[in-house]
Amino acid sequence: xxxxxxxxxxxxxxxxxxxxxxxxxxxxxxxxxxxxxxxxxxxxxxxxxxxxxxxxxxxxxxxxxxxxxxxxxxxxxxxxxxxxxxxxxxxxxxxxxxxxxxxxxxxxxxxxxxxxxxxxxxxxxxxxxxxxxxxxxxxxxxxxxxxxxxxxxxxxxxxxxxxxxxxxxxxxxxxxxxxxxxxxxxxxxxxxxxxxxxxxxxxxxxxxxxxxxxxxxxxxxxxxxxxxxxxxxxxxxxxxxxxxxxxxxxxxxxxxxxxxxxxxxxxxxxxxxxxxxxxxxxxxxxxxxxxxxxxxxxxxxxxxxxxxxxxxxxxxxxxxxxxxxxxxxxxxxxxxxxxxxxxxxxxxxxxxxxxxxxxxxxxxxxxxxxxxxxxxxxxxxxxxxxxxxxxxxxxxxxxxxxxxxxxxxxxxxxxxxxxxxxxxxxxxxxxxxxxxxxxxxxxxxxxxxxxxxxxxxxxxxxxxxxxxxxxx
Amino acid sequence: xxxxxxxxxxxxxxxxxxxxxxxxxxxxxxxxxxxxxxxxxxxxxxxxxxxxxxxxxxxxxxxxxxxxxxxxxxxxxxxxxxxxxxxxxxxxxxxxxxxxxxxxxxxxxxxxxxxxxxxxxxxxxxxxxxxxxxxxxxxxxxxxxxxxxxxxxxxxxxxxxxxxxxxxxxxxxxxxxxxxxxxxxxxxxxxxxxxxxxxxxxxxxxxxxxxxxxxxxxxxxxxxxxxxxxxxxxxxxxxxxxxxxxxxxxxxxxxxxxxxxxxxxxxxxxxxxxxxx
Numbered sequence: 086x087x088x089x090x091x092x093x094x095x096x097x098x099x100x101x102x103x104x105x106x107x108x109x110x111x112x113x114x115x116x117x118x119x120x121x122x123x124x125x126x127x128x129x130x131x132x133x134x135x136x137x138x139x140x141x142x143x144x145x146x147x148x149x150x151x152x153x154x155x156x157x158x159x160x161x162x163x164x165x166x167x168x169x170x171x172x173x174x175x176x177x178x179x180x181x182x183x184x185x186x187x188x189x190x191x192x193x194x195x196x197x198x199x200x201x202x203x204x205x206x207x208x209x210x211x212x213x214x215x216x217x218x219x220x221x222x223x224x225x226x227x228x229x230x231x232x233x234x235x236x237x238x239x240x241x242x243x244x245x246x247x248x249x250x251x252x253x254x255x256x257x258x259x260x261x262x263x264x265x266x267x268x269x270x271x272x273x274x275x276x277x278x279x280x281x282x283x284x285x286x287x288x289x290x291x292x293x294x295x296x297x298x299x300x301x302x303x304x305x306x307x308x309x310x311x312x313x314x315x316x317x318x319x320x321x322x323x324x325x326x327x328x329x330x331x332x333x334x335x336x337x338x339x340x341x342x343x344x345x346x347x348x349x350x351x352x353x354x355x356x357x358x359x360x361x362x363x364x365x366x367x368x369x370x371x372x373x374x375x376x377x378x379x380x381x382x383x384x385x386x387x388x389x390x391x392x393x394x395x396x397x398x399x400x401x402x403x404x405x406x407x408x409x410x411x412x413x414x415x416x417x418x419x420x421x422x423x424x425x426x427x428x429x430x431x432x433x434x435x436x437x438x439x440x441x442x443x444x445x446x447x448x449x450x451x452x453x454x455x456x457x458x459x460x461x462x463x464x465x466x467x468x469x470x471x472x473x474x475x476x477x478x479x480x481x482x483x484x485x486x487x488x489x490x491x492x493x494x495x496x497x498x499x500x501x502x503x504x505x506x507x508x509x510x511x512x513x514x515x516x517x518x519x520x521x522x523x524x525x526x527x528x529x530x531x532x533x534x535x536x537x538x539x540x541x542x543x544x545x546x547x548x549x550x551x552x553x554x555x556x557x
Numbered sequence: 558x559x560x561x562x563x564x565x566x567x568x569x570x571x572x573x574x575x576x577x578x579x580x581x582x583x584x585x586x587x588x589x590x591x592x593x594x595x596x597x598x599x600x601x602x603x604x605x606x607x608x609x610x611x612x613x614x615x616x617x618x619x620x621x622x623x624x625x626x627x628x629x630x631x632x633x634x635x636x637x638x639x640x641x642x643x644x645x646x647x648x649x650x651x652x653x654x655x656x657x658x659x660x661x662x663x664x665x666x667x668x669x670x671x672x673x674x675x676x677x678x679x680x681x682x683x684x685x686x687x688x689x690x691x692x693x694x695x696x697x698x699x700x701x702x703x704x705x706x707x708x709x710x711x712x713x714x715x716x717x718x719x720x721x722x723x724x725x726x727x728x729x730x731x732x733x734x735x736x737x738x739x740x741x742x743x744x745x746x747x748x749x750x751x752x753x754x755x756x757x758x759x760x761x762x763x764x765x766x767x768x769x770x771x772x773x774x775x776x777x778x779x780x781x782x783x784x785x786x787x788x789x790x791x792x793x794x795x796x797x798x799x800x801x802x803x804x805x806x807x808x809x810x811x812x813x814x815x816x817x818x819x820x821x822x823x824x825x826x827x828x829x830x831x832x833x834x
Contacts, residue, residue, distance in 0.1 A: 145774075151620075169776070172620075174786035177770055180679075184771050188683040190692070192774050 143167040144445050147193040149178040150432050155466065156247075156453050163452075166445060179205070186211050191439045194446040198244060198433050200234055204512040207237035212435035215242040218447040223455050230505035231473040235433055244435035245454040247463065248402075249473045251501035252306035252427040253420045255407055256396040258490050261419070264293045270492065274421040277396075280304075280327040283424065287340040296361065296392045299344040299354040301335040301529070303398035304328060305522075310425035312509040313517045318554045319546055321539075324425070329525050329535075336529040342394055354394035356412040361390050400429040401471045401498050408469065408488050418489045420497055426504035464495075471498045513550065520545045584809075591806045595798035609799055616800035617788070623807055625777060626784040631811070633695050633769070633780055634762035637702035641758040642751050644703045649712030650743050654725060664713070671706040676767060683771060697772050698780075702762065708754045715750035716743070756819045760812055781808045 144166055146153055157168035171193075173181050179202050185193070187209070198206050206212055215235075220242040224232060228249050235244040254277055258268035265276065276286040283304065287297035311322030335341050343362035344350040353359050399406065407418060434453055436446040452459055460477035463470065469486065471494070472478065482496040523545075524538040533541070540557070547555050590598055593607040617623055652664055686692045720743060728738040744751070766782040773779055779787075785804045788797050 147774075171774060171776060172787040173770065174789045176789075177767075177786070180767075181771055184679050184683045185774070187680050188687055190683070190687060190774075192692075 142442075142445065143169065144194050144442060144449055145192050146170045146195040146197075146449075147178075147182065148172055148195070148197045148432070149175040149199070150197075152247075152432060152467075153195075153197065153434075153453075156459070156463075157449075159459065159462065160449055160452050164448070166448075168449075175199070178202070182206070182211060183209065186437065186439060189439060191437075191441055193437045194440040194442045195449055196435060196437045198435070199430060200428075200433070200510065201512075201515050203234065203244065203433060204237075206435075207243055210438055212237075212243035213438045213440065213443060215245070215436065215447070215450070218443075220245070223451075226455055226475055228473045228475060228478070228499065228502045230428065230502055230507050231431070231433075233507040234431075234510065235435070244433035245450060246431045246433045246473050247454045247460070248431045249471050249478075249498060249502045250400040250402060250428045250431040251471075251498055251505060252398065252400045252423060252429060253403075253497065253501060254303075254396050254398050254423045255403060255489075256419050256421060257393070257414065257417055258419045259417045260290075260295055260393060260395050264290060264295065268419055268490070270419055270421040270497070273419065274423075277421065277423050279424050280324075280331040283331060284334055284338075284340075287335060288338070290395050291340055294392065295395050296340065296342045297395050298335065298341045299351045299359070299394045299397065300346045301332045301341045302346050302522075303396065304331065304424065305518075306398050306400055306429050307423040307425045307427045309427050309509055309514065309518075312511055314511045314513050314553055317552065318556060319517075319543075325521065329521070329528065332525045333529045333535075342392060352410050355397070355407055355410040355414070357414055358391045358393055361392050398423060400427075401494075401501075402430065404469045404471075404486070404489075404494065405467075411488060415488050416490055419492055420489055420494060422501060426501060426506065428502070428505050469494075471495060473502075475499070513553070516549060517546060520549075587802055587806050587809075590799065591803035593799050593802075595800075598798045598802070610803070613799040613803040616797060617804050620788060620800075621776065621779070621784045623781075623784070623804060626779055626781040627808070627811065629695075629778060630763055630781040630808075633698045633765075634759055637699045637762045638755055638759040640699065641702045641705045641708055642755045645705050645708035645712050645754065646744060646747055646751050647739065648709045649716050650720075650739055650747070652709070653713050653716040654720070654722065654743075667706045667709055671710060679767075679771060686772060692772060693774050693778060695778075698762075698765070698769060702758070705758065708758065711754055712747065712750055716747060719750070720746055752819045756816060759815050763808075763812055 144157075144160075146157055146168065148154075148170060149172070151172060154170045154172065157170040160166065161168045182193075182196055186196075196206075196211060198212075227245060230251075231246045231249055232242075235242055235246065237243050254274075256273055261268040261273055265273070267273070275282075277283055283297070290297045308325065308328045310324045312320055314320060336343075342350065342354060342359055344354060344359070350359050350362065397403065397407070404420075408415075411418065434450050436443055436450065440446055454473065457474060457476050457480070460472040460474040461480070463472055464477065464481055464484075478495045478499045482499070483493055484495055485491040486494050520542050524533075524542040527533040527538045527541075528535050543555050543557055546553060585604065589604055589606050591613060592610040594609040594612065597607055597609070652660060652667075682697070683692070686697050691697050724742060724746075725738055728742050729735075733741070764782055765780070766786065769780045770783045770786070773783065785801065785808065788801050788804060
């Protein structure tokens with residue numbers, strides 16, 4: 086009997102509770118929906134770009150990196166406009182933005198994107214035309230490649246980034262002096278001038294008891310030296326083949342420390358001595374060594390030969406990664422140019438085409454990207470991020486970074502960024518690059534011959550993108 | 558009672574202890590990692606707690622108020638679970654005990670709907686919510702819970718196996734209305750099955766990520782999984798690793814509580830037969 090009563094009470098409670106919850110949330114949403122109530126008038130599909138009626142002076146930002154929280158706070162302090170920043174995890178950011186904007190959501194005023202998402206966003210018309218606000222007046226102030234990545238296929242400015250992310254090679258100055266007699270970035274850069282030279286450098290370092298890289302994927306950031314797709318035709322440039330050969334030779338010639346990028350030994354190599362693993366360990370074929378666990382790792386690799394790693398290839402945000410992991414080797418690092426120009430990542434800020442507060446939003450975009458005072462603040466606040474505003478880079482070009490032996494990094498990054506050619510960036514880069522990476526892995530481990538692996542790569546591209554012509 | 562029996566027992570215990578350890582280790586690791594800094598987590602693996610609990614706590618709360626998220630999740634998960642449980646039981650009972658035209662057809666349709674992934678209609682769902690002004694509210698997360706084909710399917714089979722039709726007939730003869738006999742007789746008998754499905758539904762609602770992520774656009778309305786995902790959006794993921802573990806560790810607590818409560822309930826219900834009532 087008791088339980089029956091309990092159940093009825095529970096159920097009655099359930100119903101009232103759910104009603105309360107609904108009522109409650111309705112009550113609290115009514116004010117947030119109020120903004121859309123007046124103007125939405127059931128015409129959500131009409132994206133109404135022309136209705137610039139200001140509905141309350143505030144700004145809603147949907148972003149995928151925490152940086153904009155700080156930018157937003159600063160904007161609020163300086164202008165008095167309330168800023169609401171919603172952070173969504175990068176993996177689901179495109180889903181969220183697509184769903185909401187396709188359904189006509191007017192809430193976000195500022196939306197952002199990483200280069201790999203941008204083209205899809207441009208095509209879907211999510212970003213408003215910044216040229217309408219006179220964006221082109223500022224064209225000279227931003228590093229060229231960032232400006233170009235922010236343009237859609239028709240050359241209309243859609244987004245601007247506050248960062249530059251050019252790639253560089255981070256190398257150990259002390260090892261350079263010992264082996265090559267110099268630690269000058271210019272001279273070391275020559276050792277990385279092209280893929281055959283890198284192979285020579287690797288052999289020289291091995292002869293001296295060092296390893297050139299921790300993993301064999303370090304040159305990946307530079308490998309985008311040719312476009313994957315040109316006029317709808319798959320383009321496998323000679324440099325791609327050279328890069329493939331380099332990876333295979335580095336691996337088969339025992340020239341790296343056989344770590345995987347972002348694994349424990351890879352991080353450890355930043356701080357000094359690491360054991361030289363074997364190819365089997367890197368492939369997880371030999372699981373006696375757990376590369377994700379330092380203690381077990383140290384135990385399992387006891388008695389293995391150790392070495393020190395000479396270089397890492399990372400975009401400019403690698404400055405921060407190294408800073409956190411170099412420990413005792415702080416000050417012994419340098420940065421030089423790689424075999425080509427490349428970049429990876431970066432947050433691009435634009436205005437949602439559904440926004441009803443486009444003018445305020447434009448003020449915010451200008452504040453983040455074109456305001457020298459903000460750029461100064463960001464360089465200091467982020468402790469070494471590189472900004473895209475030319476005048477700020479110019480101003481900070483004499484800033485010496487102690488982790489990197491007092492090297493003046495901003496000048497260097499500006500130079501690298503100027504060399505980037507955005508016409509080589511396509512929307513297929515991620516998928517095709519991954520497929521190419523798989524082919525390289527298959528060849529280096531001897532699983533497939535080079536011809537077989539490349540043939541399979543073509544098959545994969547043909548089946549993934551039927552609209553790309555593949556000329557074998 | 559020879560030594561053979563003792564050895565057998567010893568082996569059994571050792572195996573069970575091993576199994577227990579295997580099950581508990583991930584939990585323990587999560588708790589330990591919640592006290593360690595990101596760099597430590599990336600570099601090594603240990604069961605010795607570190608000293609960074611306070612830092613991780615501060616990191617989490619710098620990003621959001623975890624308890625606010627928990628309260629939001631409760632506001633969604635509890636009503637949704639209760640609705641799922643009650644209405645699924647009602648539907649299952651109807652499908653199992655009444656003979657009417659289209660019964661089979663409805664049941665087949667329910668089976669078919671079980672196989673359609675809910676993510677397919679996201680854009681349409683969002684569109685619907687904008688027009689009904691339900692974006693940013695919990696209603697679109699709670700009300701659809703009424704229709705839970707999987708739960709209905711399970712409970713229908715369950716009713717067929719535990720409820721003798723004569724019981725309901727007896728109630729009818731005594732003059733009970735249909736709804737009254739459902740509430741007073743059928744629900745208590747079904748309660749073990751309902752409790753099982755309620756645990757599943759609660760865990761599902763508690764961990765639901767995609768829909769809240771799409772529907773909610775306000776930081777203060779985010780449910781726990783959505784809040785925790787924003788920790789991963791940091792520019793430097795490494796430094797947030799410990800904070801993520803801490804957040805997950807805290808978010809698991811309600812599930813554990815519900816599980817303890819419900820599993821006790823299941824066991825006690827199974828031992829009580831319908832005839833005794």
